[in-house]
Amino acid sequence: MPKVKYDVIYKDLKRKIETEEYHFQQFLPSENTLVLEYSCSRNTVRRAISELVKEGYVQSIQGKGVLNIFQPVEQSTFKMGKIESFKESAIRNHQKYFTKVVHFEFIQANKKLEKKTGFQEGTELIYIQRIHYFDKKPLIVNHNYFLKELMPQLSREIAQNSIYEYIENTLGITIVTSKRIMTVEKMNQIDMQYINLEEYNCLAVVSSFTYNSEGILFEYTQSRHHPEYFKFVDIATRRND
Amino acid sequence: MPKVKYDVIYKDLKRKIETEEYHFQQFLPSENTLVLEYSCSRNTVRRAISELVKEGYVQSIQGKGVLNIFQPVEQSTFKMGKIESFKESAIRNHQKYFTKVVHFEFIQANKKLEKKTGFQEGTELIYIQRIHYFDKKPLIVNHNYFLKELMPQLSREIAQNSIYEYIENTLGITIVTSKRIMTVEKMNQIDMQYINLEEYNCLAVVSSFTYNSEGILFEYTQSRHHPEYFKFVDIATRRND
DNA sequence: GCCGATTTGTCCGTATGTATC
DNA sequence: CGATACATACGGACAAATCGG
Numbered sequence A, B: 001m002p003k004v005k006y007d008v009i010y011k012d013l014k015r016k017i018e019t020e021e022y023h024f025q026q027f028l029p030s031e032n033t034l035v036l037e038y039s040c041s042r043n044t045v046r047r048a049i050s051e052l053v054k055e056g057y058v059q060s061i062q063g064k065g066v067l068n069i070f071q072p073v074e075q076s077t078f079k080m081g082k083i084e085s086f087k088e089s090a091i092r093n094h095q096k097y098f099t100k101v102v103h104f105e106f107i108q109a110n111k112k113l114e115k116k117t118g119f120q121e122g123t124e125l126i127y128i129q130r131i132h133y134f135d136k137k138p139l140i141v142n143h144n145y146f147l148k149e150l151m152p153q154l155s156r157e158i159a160q161n162s163i164y165e166y167i168e169n170t171l172g173i174t175i176v177t178s179k180r181i182m183t184v185e186k187m188n189q190i191d192m193q194y195i196n197l198e199e200y201n202c203l204a205v206v207s208s209f210t211y212n213s214e215g216i217l218f219e220y221t222q223s224r225h226h227p228e229y230f231k232f233v234d235i236a237t238r239r240n241d
Numbered sequence C: 001g002c003c004g005a006t007t008t009g010t011c012c013g014t015a016t017g018t019a020t021c
Numbered sequence D: 001c002g003a004t005a006c007a008t009a010c011g012g013a014c015a016a017a018t019c020g021g
Helices: A005-018 A031-038 A042-054 A086-092 A111-117 A156-160 A163-170 A189-194 B005-018 B031-038 B042-054 B086-092 B111-117 B156-160 B163-170 B189-194
Strands: A058-061 A065-068 A097-108 A124-134 A137-147 A175-186 A202-212 A217-225 A232-237 B058-061 B065-068 B097-108 B124-134 B137-147 B175-186 B202-212 B217-225 B232-237
Touching: A005 A031, A005 A042, A031 A042, A042 A058, A042 A232, A058 B175, A097 A156, A137 A189, A156 A163, A163 A175, A175 B058, A175 B202, A202 B175, A232 B232, B005 B031, B005 B042, B031 B042, B042 B058, B042 B232, B097 B156, B137 B189, B156 B163, B163 B175
Parallel strands: none
Antiparallel strands: A058 A065, A097 A124, A124 A137, A137 A217, A175 A202, A175 B232, A202 A217, A232 B175, B058 B065, B097 B124, B124 B137, B137 B217, B175 B202, B202 B217
């Protein structure tokens, strides 16, 4: 992240909240106070605070102040409102992970796939199936469909490591927006083959549509998770419309 | 919603996107153009646009413009990034709904409940179980825990209708932030009693913690959904940190 | 109930930086 | 290189909500 002012302030406030330098259910210093503290304009302070609001750390109350409502949430496997790769997530949660590529194929989108993924019929795609392990337990089956045109060099070896790392660092593509849909589905043949669901007969499924900085859809992924190890966190704020 | 300028602009842009007055994968008029169109400052236009970014309608690309990436999403049962009551959601999706109160009790939080809900042991609560029907099919089992102190008059009759309506309109409490956690759980006795899961043996579970404008937790709800009729949509944008 | 001080919310105008073409 | 477009930042003004006297 470029070193921009509002981001520095945001990170500093966040740290102070997490380390309880600012106490739970107490007000942060007023915006005007923070302006003096950080020698910046009120807009910049407000920008930093608005990030914290989005993440559910604080709540601004007109006429009163900015209230700290942060509680050290039971660590969640996947953060929301962010795009996070499997590897990043694993590292952040201090777990051992391992990825196995079980299928790698160049395909063309057909009608059925078009409906599911949004890629037009005939589009050249790379289809990859990967199994993700946490602590040697297979927990996630991943079906990735990449736009071949944008990453013709993508190989099995790269898929073995982090594809996102390759996309961002090597190809220099910036991922901007991702739409995700969470559902629960009955297990299928492939799930059964790789994951031990024990007495469960369904999985948590996250389908995501990822756009690059040109606004074009370049990836569709379906992640099928073992229910016991799945958690999806979201912060909602009321917007009246 | 108070009639504020950025909101008027936001709604107008949103309408133009939804009605395809602005076309998919094309750029919106530049910020400066919009400034002239709406006779406002650039900040105000940017504020409106940032709302659209949050909702995944557009994507701003520095040096190029604001790109329309809206696709009329397959209608989703539950919107994300918003707090929405069951009734509101049902109306928006043009479905017939019906709510049945199957349990209504005044209780005190014990240790176990404290761990689950966040309400301190000994806190006086109202515990309600409700079954939600769409088109006569029971699809959701709802367990609500309300802070009794804030709504001592809450009755079975009110629970029969929309509790949120009562809270907002009658009590005048404003709901501000809600933290939600989505998981998949095996069905329990109560689920089995009320919902016909057919061959499924688990449900989609949404646990939510709702805060009022004072920043105090006043509701914990666990919603247990029939998997076939459950969908959770989310827009993620990359923030580097 | 009113008034004034404080605090957040909205809005404006301007300047400068950075990316794209 | 210049023109255009979005991104960051500043400072100021007034509105709206809260709270204490």
